Amino acid sequence: MPLQSLDIIRRSATSLPEPEVRGAYTGQVAKLIDTTKCIGCKACQVACMEWNDLRDEIGTCSGHYDNPHDLSEASWTLMRFAEYENPKGDLEWLIRKDGCMHCEDPGCLKACPSPGAIVQYANGIVDFQEENCIGCGYCVSGCPFDVPRISKKDKKAYKCTLCSDRVAVGLEPACVKACPTGAIVFGTKEDMKEHAEERIVDLKSRGFDQAGLYDPAGVSGTHVMYVLHHADQPQLYSDLPDNPHISPTVRLWKGVTKPLALFAIFATAAAGFLHYIGVGPNESDEDDEEAARRELEKAP
């Protein structure tokens, strides 16, 4: 968790420009996950555990292949297995490697109230800086993909870092390194889109008419993309959102509400001050005491 990085383009709860407004020339990275090549071996999960030194608790079998059941503070990536019966009546096993999508417009970063707890690097990676995390969980409500998890042990937020530490020194993420079928590849965002295009052409020639790239525009694209056999129905892949975007509620809460509310609070206080100066206090004087005394004497 390096505190000093000149590669930051965006920082949570910060309104001043970051160093990279001067220009970022090396381009953006992306991880491409080809669900059509995935065999569900979970080597990526193991590589993630190993590189990031994570050990989730041993769980129980819940009747399907997902293991562990869900993302957690110690499971930053997870193969989700979905059984799909296609219109022809054949079974398709749709396996999706779930984890942070590294949105170009990250909802977690927008929701975070703690300056610098969430940053986005010039290469597009969205990273949590746990030393600045206060554990409020706003990132969880900001995320359109339900990815961040708050640790029960230290109450801080964790998720896939896209191996920002490896990428920073020119290595590919650990999951990419471990994938035996080449279903996960890593490179510049442009290269990954080109590679995906080739894959889609190949898939279409094999009868997957709706094959396509998942790089959702609602969050301005993502730095983790999928090649899907059924790009028209992303929800088939264990509820991958159709059109992910930052919720309007979160936008309102974290957008115009903030300056407007502060302005109104200051205006209320200022109105009081001006009233005191302009109209002045309301005092009861000797006459009122006298009137009260007379009233009491009048009483039977």
Place this chain on the structure above:
Amino acid sequence: MSSRTGRNIQRYAATTRINHWIVAISFVLLALSGLSLFHPAFFWLTNLFGGGPWTRILHPFIGVGMVAAFALLAREMWQDNTWQPRDSIWLRKIKDVINNREENLPEVGRYNAGQKLLFFAMVACLIVLFVSGIVIWRVYFSSLFSVRLIRISSLLHAFCAFVLICAIIIHIYAAIWVKGSIRAMTRGWVSPGWAWKHHRAWFREVTKGVHSK
């Protein structure tokens, strides 16, 4: 409830005053810690509470304390805050209120219409703040609720806190504006002249059948 102590009139009993100040101090702590997490311009206020994580830990507990103390206060004051026809007249003459022309206003009971509105604004805000606060209390409760509900609760929590802060600013200013009010909540008593001028109907009620010495 109200009784005369010497020449002066008791407006708030010691228990009411202590309870009021528990609520007031809780409110200040909640407003400071809440604003620090609402707008980054105020994040530095987290230092008053021992840093960001401590602010996040303390805020909801102080909130529960405030709601409990306020519930007792509200139960005690509810009866005197029920709306009456004369309150509507008072509100229509708000210009006379603002310009200190009390002689044009109907006689006021224990509380005027402005105080009653503030009272019910506080009741409504605190109910919403309490419920939405439970939903967004990540450590203990958020896992029980859908992300949609948590988002709506976050927005509602911020909105009601904003309304409450503005309402309390008005409340504090009114106490500075109408001289003698602060003493009523610190020492407990007001002068007969104060009661005569600002709350005449209440003055008549509490002095009924009592002869001046």
